[in-house]
Amino acid sequence: MIISTKNAEHFIWGDNCDGWHLLLSDNLSVIQERMPPGTSEQLHYHERAQQVFYILSGTATFEIEGEIKPVEASQSISILPGSKHRIWNDQEIDLHFLVISEPKTRGDRVNI
Numbered sequence: 001m002i003i004s005t006k007n008a009e010h011f012i013w014g015d016n017c018d019g020w021h022l023l024l025s026d027n028l029s030v031i032q033e034r035m036p037p038g039t040s041e042q043l044h045y046h047e048r049a050q051q052v053f054y055i056l057s058g059t060a061t062f063e064i065e066g067e068i069k070p071v072e073a074s075q076s077i078s079i080l081p082g083s084k085h086r087i088w089n090d091q092e093i094d095l096h097f098l099v100i101s102e103p104k105t106r107g108d109r110v111n112i
Contacts, residue, residue, distance in 0.1 A: 005032055015039045022098075029104040032056075035095040040088030043112040049101045051079040053087065058095035061088050084112060 008020035017039055023030040035058075043063065053060065054076040062069045062077060064085045071077050079085050089095040 008032070014041060017041075024104060027103050029099075029101040029106075031099050031101075033097055033099060035060075035087070035089040035097075037089055037092050037094070041086045043084055043086045044109050045082055045084045045112070046079075046101070046105050046108045047110065048081055049103055049105045049108050050081055051102075051105070052098075052100045053077050053079070054098040054100070056096040056098065058089065058093055058097075059091050060095055060097060061090055062086070 003022050005020045008022055009024070011019045011021075013019055014035075015038075016036055018034040020032045021029070022032055053062070053071065055071050055073050057073050059073070060071045062071060062085060064077075064079060065083055069077065087097075
């Protein structure tokens with residue numbers, strides 16, 4: 001089956017951010033997300049899941065274990081299990097990215 005944002009399961013998170021489940025299994029999750037300008041995620045960590053964020057367009061700013069790291073389009077960043085992290089969009093355009101989690105993060109998130 002071909003999956004895109006047009007037919008994937010959609011959800012809204014945070015302050016009007018979008019997510020589309022491109023793949024959701026117990027072992028692997030691939031989500032395409034959109035963050036409008038000025039939005040952010042809460043600082044958190046995952047006990048088991050490792051994640052890779054791949055930026056499709058825009059520039060993301062990450063806080064990982066207290067370090068601030070900008071990540072631009074066509075770049076990725078990986079997050080190890082247990083690492084406290086968050087992402088935000090302080091740009092004037094929408095941020096689009098993929099987040100790939102292994103295993104899935106449902107039930108594995110601890111908010112700080």
